[in-house]
Amino acid sequence: MFSSPLIETNDLGKVYSTGRIQVKALDGINLSVPKGAFLGIAGPSGSGKSTLMNLLGGLDTPTSGSIQVAGRMVSSLNHKELALYRRFQVGMIFQSFNIIPAYTAKENVALPLLFSGVPKRERLRRAEAVLSLVGLEERKDHRPSELSGGEQQRVAVARALINSPDILLADEPTGNLDSRTSQGILNLLQEMNRTQNLTVLLISHEGYLLKKYADDIIYLHDGRVRESEAVE
Amino acid sequence: MRVVDSLEQALSNLWKKKLRTFLTTFGVVIGIGALVSMISFGQGVQYNVTDRFQKLDLFNYITVFPAGKQSPFSGERAGSSAESPRSVLDDDSLKEITALEGVESAFPEVRFPARIQFREKTRFSLVQVMPAAVAATELVKLRAGASFADDYSLSLIISDSLLTEMGITDPDSVIGEEITLLTLMLDLSRLNLSDMSSLFQNGKLPFSEQSHRFTIAGVAERMGFGGPTPLRSDVYIPSGTAADIPTISLTSIWDFFRSSGSADEYSMVNVKVDSPRAVDRVKAFAEEKGFQSFALIDQLEEIRTGFVFMDMFLAAVGMIALVVASLGIVNTMVMAILERTREIGIMKAVGAGDGDIRKIFLFEAGLIGLAGGVFGLCLGWIVTTAINWIINGILARQGIPFVDYFYFPRWLNMGSIVFSILVSLIAGLYPMQRAARVDPVVALRHD
Numbered sequence: 149m150f151s152s153p154l155i156e157t158n159d160l161g162k163v164y165s166t167g168r169i170q171v172k173a174l175d176g177i178n179l180s181v182p183k184g185a186f187l188g189i190a191g192p193s194g195s196g197k198s199t200l201m202n203l204l205g206g207l208d209t210p211t212s213g214s215i216q217v218a219g220r221m222v223s224s225l226n227h228k229e230l231a232l233y234r235r236f237q238v239g240m241i242f243q244s245f246n247i248i249p250a251y252t253a254k255e256n257v258a259l260p261l262l263f264s265g266v267p268k269r270e271r272l273r274r275a276e277a278v279l280s281l282v283g284l285e286e287r288k289d290h291r292p293s294e295l296s297g298g299e300q301q302r303v304a305v306a307r308a309l310i311n312s313p314d315i316l317l318a319d320e321p322t323g324n325l326d327s328r329t330s331q332g333i334l335n336l337l338q339e340m341n342r343t344q345n346l347t348v349l350l351i352s353h354e355g356y357l358l359k360k361y362a363d364d365i366i367y368l369h370d371g372r373v374r375e376s377e378a379v380e
Numbered sequence: 381m382r383v384v385d386s387l388e389q390a391l392s393n394l395w396k397k398k399l400r401t402f403l404t405t406f407g408v409v410i411g412i413g414a415l416v417s418m419i420s421f422g423q424g425v426q427y428n429v430t431d432r433f434q435k436l437d438l439f440n441y442i443t444v445f446p447a448g449k450q451s452p453f454s455g456e457r458a459g460s461s462a463e464s465p466r467s468v469l470d471d472d473s474l475k476e477i478t479a480l481e482g483v484e485s486a487f488p489e490v491r492f493p494a495r496i497q498f499r500e501k502t503r504f505s506l507v508q509v510m511p512a513a514v515a516a517t518e519l520v521k522l523r524a525g526a527s528f529a530d531d532y533s534l535s536l537i538i539s540d541s542l543l544t545e546m547g548i549t550d551p552d553s554v555i556g557e558e559i560t561l562l563t564l565m566l567d568l569s570r571l572n573l574s575d576m577s578s579l580f581q582n583g584k585l586p587f588s589e590q591s592h593r594f595t596i597a598g599v600a601e602r603m604g605f606g607g608p609t610p611l612r613s614d615v616y617i618p619s620g621t622a623a624d625i626p627t628i629s630l631t632s633i634w635d636f637f638r639s640s641g642s643a644d645e646y647s648m649v650n651v652k653v654d655s656p657r658a659v660d661r662v663k664a665f666a667e668e669k670g671f672q673s674f675a676l677i678d679q680l681e682e683i684r685t686g687f688v689f690m691d692m693f694l695a696a697v698g699m700i701a702l703v704v705a706s707l708g709i710v711n712t713m714v715m716a717i718l719e720r721t722r723e724i725g726i727m728k729a730v731g732a733g734d735g736d737i738r739k740i741f742l743f744e745a746g747l748i749g750l751a752g753g754v755f756g757l758c759l760g761w762i763v764t765t766a767i768n769w770i771i772n773g774i775l776a777r778q779g780i781p782f783v784d785y786f787y788f789p790r791w792l793n794m795g796s797i798v799f800s801i802l803v804s805l806i807a808g809l810y811p812m813q814r815a816a817r818v819d820p821v822v823a824l825r826h827d
Contacts, residue, residue, distance in 0.1 A: 207729060207820045228733055235731020246726050246824060250396065260730040262389075265382045307730060 154314060154347050155181040155204065160213035160223075162199050162371075173199040175371040176213070183314070184345040186338065188362030190355060196371040197351045201319045204349065205240045206233045218314060235260055238315045239308025243323035245300045247292050247307070253279060253299075254288040257306045264311075278306040282336060298329035305336060309346075316340065318350045322357065330354075334361050381736045390743035397716070404705075404712040405751045408800060411702030412756025416796045417764050417786070418698035422691040424787040430683060433676060436519050437652070442659050442675040443489075444477065444666045445469065445648045467670035469646045477651055480665055482658025487511045488646035490622065491613055496538075497560040497591075501546045507536075507561060508613035509622040514652065520616070524551035525598035531620035535597035536561075541779045542614040543599065551599035561592045561615070563625055592625055602781050702800075706807035709748055713741060713811035717818070724815055725823025734816040741815045745808025746801055753800025757793060764788075 160177040163170050174196045181187055191197050202208040203215060206222060209230075215222040217237060225233060234240075247256045257275035266274070279288050282302040292300050301321055308316055318337060322330035338361055340346045352358050358365050367374040394401040433439060446469045467473075469488075477486045490509040495502055514520075515527045515537060528535050536559065540551055548554060594617065602614065617625075651662050659675045666673040717724070724737055764786035772782050 202821050205729070207824075228735075231728070231731055231733035231736075234729065240729055242824065244824075246722075246729065248723055248726060250392075259727065262385055263381050263727075263730075263732045263736045265385075267382070268385070268388075311731070 152182075153180040154183040154185075154218055155179060155349075156216045157204075158214045158216075160200075160203065160210050160215060162196075162203060162208070163211045172371050174203070174210075177371075177373060179366070179373075181347060181349070183347055184341070186341045186348045186350065186361060186363045188358035188365035189349060189351045189368060190353075190358055190365055191368035191374075195368040197368050198319055199371075200368070201240070201317050201349070201351060204315070205238050205317045206230045207240075231263075235263060236311050237313050238317055239305075239311070239313040240317045240319065241301065241304045241308050241321045243320035245292070245297075245304050245324075247300060247303050249292050252289050252291055253284060253295065253303045253306075256292070256303050257310055259307060260311055274310060275306070278310050279303075281309070282306045296329075297325050298332055301325065301329075301333050302336065305333070305340075309340065312344075313346075315347045315349065318348065320351050320353065322352065322354070330357065337361070381732075381739055386736075386739040386743045387747075389740045390747055393716070393720075393740070394744055394747060400712055400715075401748070404708050405748050405755070407705035407708040408702070408748060408752025408804065409756040409759055411698075411705035412753055412796055412800045413759030413763060414701040415695065415698030415799075416757055416760035416788070416792060417767075418694035419691065419792055419796075420760065420764055420786040420788050422687065422694045423789055423792060424785045425690070426687045427787040427789075428783060428785075430680065430687075437517070438519075439656055439675075439677040439680065440484075440653050440659070442651045442653065442662045442673055443648055444473075444651060444662065444671050444673045446645075447670050447672050469649060469671060473669060473671070474646070474649060476669075477649065477662065477665065480658070480661055482653045482655060482661055484652045484654050485511060485513055486649055486651045487514060487619060489648035489650055490619075490646065492563060492625075494564075494615070495562040495589075496542070496615060497562060498546060498554075498557070499548070503542060503545060505542060505615055506613040507563075507615045507617055509619050510616045511619045514650075515616060515618070520598075521601040522598045523601050525555040525596065528597050528618040531618045533597070533618055534594050534621060535618070536594045537598045537600050537616040538596055539602040539614040540599050541602040541781060544779060554596050554599065557596050559594050559596055561594060561617075561625075562589050563592065564589055590625070702803060705752070706803050709745060709804055709807035710810060712748075713745060713808055714814065716744070717741075717811055717815045720815075721818055721823045724818045725820040728818070728820040729824060737818070738812045738816045741812040742805060742808055745804045745812070749801035749804025750797065752804065753797035756800060757796050760796070761788070 157177050157179040160174055160179070161172070162174040163172050165171075177196075177200065189197050189200065199208070203210050203223075204217075206225070210223050213223070217233075220233075222230075222233060248259070251259070254272055254275045257278055258271040261271040261274060276285065276288055279285055282305050284299060284302050284306065287295060287299055290299075292303070295303065301324075304321075305316075316337065321333055321337075325333065334350075334357060337348050337350065341348045350358065350362060446467060474486055474488060477483060487510065491506045494505065494507045496505050510520075512528045512531045512533075520527060520537060522537075523540050525537075527537065538554070538559070543549075543551060543554065600616070653659055653662060656677050659677055663673045663675065727737065768785055771785060776782070
């Protein structure tokens, strides 16, 4: 099942310089994630989890090492290519949902299609289809303020999936949700992982959730991988 | 990102901040309004002078007058020495001028004072003699009636301002009515040269009055600008008829003493040519014969240079408001970026390229410019129309005819909108660049 890895990082490093102080956020990360995996990433705050997510999501560029996704060297893409990579190859969801308050659920989900020049009617039609996939067809015309936290995060998931990416990066997606709602979201991710062979990378504080959903967990500490453990 | 979508995004963003959008746009409206008002004033003056002259064919007129006579336009005395024999501008020279190639007609400028009697009112005015052919041109703008039928008809054209002075407002009502001209003629029998003082003592001036009856053929608009136009009077009579009226030509006191009774000498001859090239021919002829000449076309270059400077000055004044308005655009858009940093971050995270972000902001600036341009132009129209009314209202009381002091050529209407968009886009360049450079990692941490 796990043939050639979908994501491969080689000695990946990221150094932030603020004035004279240099902070090593990531230091020599070597990852190999096969297609269709559900990888959990754990670690205390400041361990570099989010930095790793941002690098894998193409929001940031590494200061050393490399990232390869589906055989492409993501770490050497230019601005324009990175935008396309973010648009088509990865979907990201965040702890704070990051959906646009002024847009309806449907409009938020359709947003990535806007930049590909898909006509409006087509955009909204596809957004509706994905919204029903995450169980929100009833709420498609509501604005974020009219939706619960769990619903907002489902909107974010739908938006992340609209361009059928290879990878879903979830950065503490349940951090703002109660445990029942959290499980609902993670069940959704698991379902996508199983039915659509979507590769999921999940960052979480909560070890029990990772243990429940992830096939494999890596622990980050001070920007390094401490150990990796397989889930039974 | 499609153009329609960029436009929709920009519109909805502007709509969300209605007050701010309105205020920023209003700044541009005032800027463009000031600019177009200034430029339209410059254009108005230019139009009233050159373009109108051109339309009236005034660049095809040249005036010939005897040397030594004070030029009626420049005010400077042309150099004529006492020794050189003075050339006489008479019927013979008139014929010679008419025979020149390219000359359409030449008519002497004959004006004489007369008392005009009409509907029990009397006004003193200058009567000008004009060939029927010239009176029929566009030079004479008729407000009612028609021009004289021929050079020998007993009809005349009267100016609307003279009628107004007499308290008549409807020009159509006077057409065909009888009007009397009372002219003075020199009565030598009354002139006692040995005792000039008697002239003033017993009021017996050496003049006698003659009355001539005419019908009013037409009412003409009085030219708002005097100077080089061959129309300088309020009453025009045909040349053939005029020959039968004995008068003294009293356009200048010089003529009275100089002409030494010679009725044939003219103080000035207006020449109409068919093209500006013929102007040079007439000038050469005049120089050869010892006459002086004046052609408006010679002043044209000077006039044009003057207009360029005036336009530049007016535009510079008008630009001040627009520069201030464009700073307003920069300010508004930088504010918008600060507010929308997170939104920009989100857009980038889901795959928006720098170009997409740039487009949204550029369209916002462009829309402000478009609205500012359109409404600024409207404001310019409204303001200039109002000023035009007020100025004309004041000047009408002094008998000055209605003139459009502002003129909006098509290029100004189109250009002001294009210019407004352009200036707004330039103002939007820096904010746009700044928006495109927003770091999504930082923006998404942003609250």
